[in-house]
């Protein structure tokens with residue numbers, strides 16, 4: 213099949229290169245000239261594991277082409293996938309202007325081919341219907357494409373795995389013929405195919421992210437309760453995860469969910485639901501609970517060290533989760549801004565294995581970006597783990613003690629072995645449990661000033 217994918221973020225590029233790898237001919241489209249020029253040279257701007265080699269392999273095989281003008285798609289294109297970003301504004305409204313621009317640029321193409329426009333971006337319910345109405349206003353009736361919605365459930369850091377082994381493939385179509393053609397296309401992938409109407413498919417996408425957001429906020433509130441009652445949240449989570457009705461995912465407590473997806477889709481769904489007269493109170497509460505977590509972490513730090521304004525604190529991890537260099541709505545940045553707001557004199561260093569030490573507009577200029585954990589930790593009075601990169605687990609207690617002025621670690625992702633660290637004289641405070649004393653007798657640490 214000849215496919216065009218418009219929007220070369222991680223989702224669009226993985227989808228495009230993935231279908232090319234399945235033997236299709238794929239045109240990669242993005243209005244960002246530089247991104248297209250880079251892709252044509254085999255360069256990607258994300259750290260998504262395996263994505264660069266997938267791109268290179270299919271580029272060399274001649275199955276990928278590159279274009280920055282959605283108005284000039286190959287005329288034999290059968291399937292146009294729309295995969296660009298759908299940011300939300302302050303009120304939670306999803307901004308779809310990019311999608312409308314592309315829809316208005318599309319031309320009918322070869323009249324012997326019945327085109328399909330498959331929307332893959334996360335959108336408010338009813339957007340596919342609106343696209344169809346808009347197209348009907350400008351396309352000749354006999355060349356009117358079918359509009360379908362195919363949500364994507366891939367996770368950053370696991371994009372290729374999620375492409376090749378999708379948990380499910382949801383095809384929201386108004387036309388039986390379009391649904392069948394897309395079922396054939398997706399039949400090469402192993403996930404179950406669910407054919408449905410477009411609105412259900414659109415809500416299925418937002419509902420999935422909403423559910424994950426609520427689950428993570430539940431985990432964080434349960435962890436806070438564990439702290440107050442002397443219980444151990446990781447053990448509670450382990451017990452929960454063994455119940456097949458609950459499952460093991462998204463039960464991790466810490467500094468909360470970030471990224472450009474869960475927070476954005478949750479806010480959009482809350483607004484949309486209010487407007488539809490079916491308020492999503494659980495989700496709304498989960499967004500509010502999530503927003504409190506960075507400050508909560510800062511307060512824990514304040515309880516652990518005296519006078520933070522005169523201290524040096526290292527932030528370990530900046531990306532919103534490991535496996536990516538994505539800083540969008542990263543909880544680490546919220547922790548940093550709370551620290552700077554509450555403690556103007558504080559000295560902050562930061563290290564993330566995937567974030568360069570070059571000045572970064574997303575990171576306050578007062579934060580010294582470091583090239584290694586050692587550099588960030590050297591002379592620090594405390595550290596906050598904000599992203600659970602594997603390399604942080606490999607730092608030995610001896611190194612924490614040698615590098616830091618005072619070895620106090622606030623583990624905002626419950627990733628370090630706090631019992632082992634505590635036993636060796638490093639104060640490691642996780643989320644959702646009373647830190648064990650160096651003797652391992654479960655007593656709360658008396659934290660040094």
Ligand SMILES: NC(=O)c1ccc[n+]([C@@H]2O[C@H](COP(=O)([O-])OP(=O)(O)OC[C@H]3O[C@@H](n4cnc5c(N)ncnc54)[C@H](O)[C@@H]3O)[C@@H](O)[C@H]2O)c1
Pocket residue numbers: 218219220221222223224241242243244247282295296297298310311313314332333334335364365366367368371472473
């Ligand atoms: N990235 C993921 O893992 C993932 C997974 C599932 C769903 N989604 C959804 O997919 C959509 C895209 O997400 P992303 O993170 O890949 O986006 P992104 O922000 O990383 O990339 C979007 C791309 O679209 C391009 N673009 C914007 N307007 C355009 C236009 N008018 N014409 C052509 N190109 C245009 C941008 O230049 C950019 O390269 C969002 O709705 C997101 O919620 C993303």
Ligand SMILES: O=c1ccn([C@@H]2O[C@H](COP(=O)(O)OP(=O)(O)O[C@H]3O[C@H](CO)[C@@H](O)[C@H](O)[C@H]3O)[C@@H](O)[C@H]2O)c(=O)[nH]1
Pocket residue numbers: 334364365366367368369421424428461462463464465466467468469470471472473474532533
């Ligand atoms: O137990 C957990 C799991 C995750 N997180 C945080 O939640 C955020 C989102 O994590 P995750 O869901 O793994 O990553 P995303 O790549 O944002 O993927 C989400 O958003 C995508 C785009 O919509 C969807 O396709 C995916 O199914 C959905 O998981 C990150 O900040 C994580 O640190 C936690 O705090 N605790």
